[in-house]
Amino acid sequence: MSSSSARKNILLLIPQLTYGGAERVFHDHGQELARQHRVIECVFDSRTEVAFPTQNQLVALDVPAGAGIVGKLSTFIKRVQRVKALKREHNIDVCISHLEGADYLNLLSKGPEQVLLCIHNSKRHDPNIRGALGWLRRRVLMPLLYRSADCIVPVSRDLRQELIDMFALPPQKVVTINNFFDVEGIRRRSQEPLPVATAALFANHPILITAGRLAREKNQKALIDVLHALRTQGQSAPKLALLGDGPLRADVIGRCQELGLRSWQIWDEQPLTEDYDLYFFGFQANPFQYIARASVSLLCSATEGFPMALCEAMACGVPVASTDCPTGPREILAPQTPATQYAAAPEWAEFGVLLPLLAESTLPTVALVWAQTLTTMLADSAQRTYYAAQAYARVQDFAPTKIMQQWESLLNESPQ
Numbered sequence: 036m037s038s039s040s041a042r043k044n045i046l047l048l049i050p051q052l053t054y055g056g057a058e059r060v061f062h063d064h065g066q067e068l069a070r071q072h073r074v075i076e077c078v079f080d081s082r083t084e085v086a087f088p089t090q091n092q093l094v095a096l097d098v099p100a101g102a103g104i105v106g107k108l109s110t111f112i113k114r115v116q117r118v119k120a121l122k123r124e125h126n127i128d129v130c131i132s133h134l135e136g137a138d139y140l141n142l143l144s145k146g147p148e149q150v151l152l153c154i155h156n157s158k159r160h161d162p163n164i165r166g167a168l169g170w171l172r173r174r175v176l177m178p179l180l181y182r183s184a185d186c187i188v189p190v191s192r193d194l195r196q197e198l199i200d201m202f203a204l205p206p207q208k209v210v211t212i213n214n215f216f217d218v219e220g221i222r223r224r225s226q227e228p229l230p231v232a233t234a235a236l237f238a239n240h241p242i243l244i245t246a247g248r249l250a251r252e253k254n255q256k257a258l259i260d261v262l263h264a265l266r267t268q269g270q271s272a273p274k275l276a277l278l279g280d281g282p283l284r285a286d287v288i289g290r291c292q293e294l295g296l297r298s299w300q301i302w303d304e305q306p307l308t309e310d311y312d313l314y315f316f317g318f319q320a321n322p323f324q325y326i327a328r329a330s331v332s333l334l335c336s337a338t339e340g341f342p343m344a345l346c347e348a349m350a351c352g353v354p355v356a357s358t359d360c361p362t363g364p365r366e367i368l369a370p371q372t373p374a375t376q377y378a379a380a381p382e383w384a385e386f387g388v389l390l391p392l393l394a395e396s397t398l399p400t401v402a403l404v405w406a407q408t409l410t411t412m413l414a415d416s417a418q419r420t421y422y423a424a425q426a427y428a429r430v431q432d433f434a435p436t437k438i439m440q441q442w443e444s445l446l447n448e449s450p451q
Contacts, residue, residue, distance in 0.1 A: 043072045043128040043446060046121060046148075047091075048137040051083040052076075054318065055248065056343040057155040060190070060214050061133045062087035064153075067215075067439050072446075075125055079114065079136070094121065111139075119144035129446055135172070142180045151445065152181065154189040159197055160338040160361050162251055178202040186445055188212050190341035193362035193374040210445065214341045215438035218430055221350040225327035232307040233316075237328040239309060241273045241413045244329035244353075246322050246344045247336070249281030254337045254358075256283065257393035257402070259290040261335075262312060264406035266296070273413060275313045276329065278322045288315070327351040330419065331412055335393055339363045345387075349430040354422035355387040356408065364389060367429065381408045386429040387422060388412065 045068055049061045061076075066089070068074050074091045081095035098113040100106075118140045122130060129149040132141035138152045158164065164173055181187060181202055187209045189195045195211045198204055229237065236242070243262075247253040255277060262275045277287070291298040296312040299305065307314070319325060326332055332348035334357040339345075341363040348355050349367075357364040359378035366374070369384035381404065382389040390408060391401050412419060 044126050045072050045074045046125065046127045046130040047074060047076045048118065048130060048132040048141055049077070050079045050134055050136045052078055052085045052087050053083060054086045056340075057133050058087060059343060060153070060155065062089060063215065064131070064442070065089055065091050067435055068442070077118070077121060114140055115143045119146065122146055122148055135177070139176065139180060142183055145183065149185045149446070149448070152184050152187045154187060154194060154198065155340040157194060157197060157338045157340065157361050159201060162337065173201070184208070186210055186448070188445070190214050191363045191366050193366060194340055196374060197362065212441045213433055213438060214343060214346070215435045216346050216350055216430060216433050218350045218434060221323050221347055222352070224321050225323035225351045227321060227324045229324055229328065234328075236274070236307065236309050236314070241330040242276050242328070243273055243331050243333055243409060244276045244278065244326055245333045245335060246278040246326060246347070248279050249277075249283045249287055251283060252336060252338050254335045254393055256287050256290050257398055258333065258335050259287065259294060259296065259313070260398055260402040261393070261405045261409070263294040263296060264402045265409065266312070268406055268410065270406070270410055273409070274311070276325060277313065277315050278317075278319055278325060280317045323347065323351050326353055329353055331356055331409060334358060334364060336360050337392065337394075342367070346430050346433055349386070349426035352423050352427045354412065354419045355426055356390060356412065357387060358392050359389040360392055380404070386425045
């Protein structure tokens, strides 16, 4: 960070601090900004779990949720008023919001302070933006309100272009700043030992690993079909390890049963043996010690912003194979290629392998393509070593100091 920056009062606003990529970025930003500024973090409700404890002051809006349309509208108005009061009370110079609900509160409570929006996910491809309310958000609220921000900060270059195209935002108002990663910290934590039985599993078998919340947009269910395709191609050695938990746990496990694959689940409290096809390790406080010992790390998401899990695997020094989904993977693994390019076949890119999207409509065909590509990767240790080194070199571009300097330059601009 530039030592010449004036110390500012910064309010960081997010709906909640439960486990998630945006929440982790919010937390990391808060810690880094606090090195030079006074930072107050704000969530909507003090009763929600805080997965990322902070050294900064943490406040909550704590406006009880109303019932029905009138009640919800009343809650929303009271939250806007509460944010406005917080901004006055703490003499806020800059308010940075993360996630759409917080963006609306930030914009509608705007006073003399600088208002910045940090955009983490695709608005065009988000499966959760649907129906009449989704239409209202996409066609009315975001295009209308986002223009009044001083600056909109998407976490990937492709997300920037999407925002400009969809909402007709002035390009000079939309500034890409990628997420950052504590590469040294991740590498250090990745060297912590695994439990004995788990260590033996990783030592004795090629492990394909994926990390992320078990949710629709993360698309882990499709990986079950990829493993099944590996088995039908005669590949009996590779195992699939899944790190994370979430609302689609039962769906993903159900798909294993449908395809006749045996799964070990940490929630069952059964002894871990090497007799299973898949291993559900659930949420792990330190996922890096698992990822670092895998043969290949996989990202299978249907949509992303700037995928944390992909870069964290690269920081662990593991070769990566990723879906070429919107947005982020191509920017990370093939930065010299155009954003409009999408992998229709395996693309052995500069920093990792890009693969076609595991869409439901083409899953049987694409799962075979993934399986064939992973068979090739697992058979070639020299190639994996090369891609592991390339991945580790690339992730250095997202070191905290470099990224936070970009944020500092934004903080030094006057509100518009």
